[in-house]
Amino acid sequence: MPSGGAATLAGAPAAEAARPRRRRNYARRYAWFIVPAAVVVVAVIVFPWAFTLYVSAFDWRLGGERRWVGLANYAALFGDARFGWAMLRTLLYTALAVVFPLVLGLAAALAFHRRFPLRGLARAVFILPMMATPVAVALVWTMMFHPQLGVLNWLLTTAGLPPSMWVYSANTVIPTLVMVEVWHWTPLVMLLLLGGLAALPVDPYEAAKIDGATPWQAFRHVTLPLLMPFIVVALIIRTIDALKAFDTIYVITQGGPGSASETINIFLYLQAFAFYNMGYASAVVVVFFAIIMALAALLLWTRQRVKLA
């Protein structure tokens, strides 16, 4: 598997330079290979997108009325303070859940890039959190966060620190959930950057060594700039995943206490499957989708710039 593969993520893998015309006609014969998958993708992916857009124009209650309201759901959404707060919370959560995994993941990638005994095993253990079933992991964290009986407060008090309320207080719930997210997804950042490190050329390092650069200087002026495209890819993936975070938040807090950890995804879930307000929830989906697409486009654009620079 080419280790430079991570870079292909953003610029679709098939994106080669334009081919001569004859080659294209020849290529068209392969269309039949795509047909079965295309049918499935249209049925379970494209149809839901279109149907969501349609439902969002209705006052659509499950088992109740269904009334065409045009853009009224969207208008209501922009006046809904609860949605506004959910949006702000999501942005805060995302910012924290991107920065920490990137920094820690870079440090981990640099460590795993060196050779050391038992490296394979250590790396396998390091990526366990991201592969583990999120619900199972969230349950263990929930038990560890227990204010009276949880092991984390025992650790804090043993270290001479005041105990925390963790997810049971509105002030600490977001940082605590971010901590779980960092634990969960730093390994993915590490893997993406490790792939990047493996693909870096050796020559600049030798040149830096000859010039008498310290390890820090070599990192700062050689590794970091060369690794930048990979860091941007990791940043894109992490941002999108953090925006979409649902499982651990839902299992641990269900958006609580009160609505202190209600992100857009939780808000959306509650509107659809607790209040059965399908039209309104669909409008949330459309707005959320637009935000994610805009962010992805922005980040891809940044990536192009970084590549050119």
Place this chain on the structure above:
Amino acid sequence: MRRLLERLGFGFAVLVLVSPAVLVFLWMLSLSLKTELDNTAWPPVFIPDPPTLDNYREVFARNDFLLYAWNSVVVSVSSTLLALAVGVPAGYGIAKMQAVRAAALILVARITPGLSYLIPLFLLFQWLELTGTLFPIVITHLVITVPIVVWVMISFFEGLPGELEEAALVDGATIWQAFRHVALPLARPGITVATILAFIFSWNNFVFAMVLAGRETRTLPVAVNNMLTFEQIAWGPLSAAALLVTLPVLLLTLLAQKQIVAGLTAGGVKGA
């Protein structure tokens, strides 16, 4: 001397990096092997003494746990197999045609939050009166497995040299034969990667089954989450159940580390 210190320092750094992962799973194991009394003791009891399997017995004694495990197996296996059936040829076709737009569509599908597919599919399955069977759960899991398989296979087929297939075509093979007898055998490592990742992310998925499953059709993550809701402080059985749910995935990760790493770095794919 300085070398030695440096090595020790580096070893310590690696230990610090790995320990959060190790400690959480060890704590899970510890909770699952202790009595309720030890689990709620203060200061906490770290090493079960004596360890007990009672929590596991309790989990299995409810025979619905086995039913939910069976549901999970059926859902993950069938959604993975279906995804392979349509996704491997599609990956091949997209790689051959260099179909940038098709690849971009798959990417967008991967970016979209899983929840956003749920409202329309939920309404559809209600209208078709299919809720309460495993069918809707398998179908919705295709939202996760198909993009993973297609994405991994595109990058894999692009990495294969085309000469062998071209030779087969020159010898008069049809493009289907060239795919079936030349490209497919070569692609076996890629198919392994796609299978492992699709299976794991389908197995781990929570939200689709939570919304679509009835009492009889829950998958394991949903069943375990329900245990939390109804038995606040039964930590032992809860941890035992949680560990049982995630154990297949953890073992698979340790055994197939290389494939998983290759697949994840190739496309940055992850479940919806």
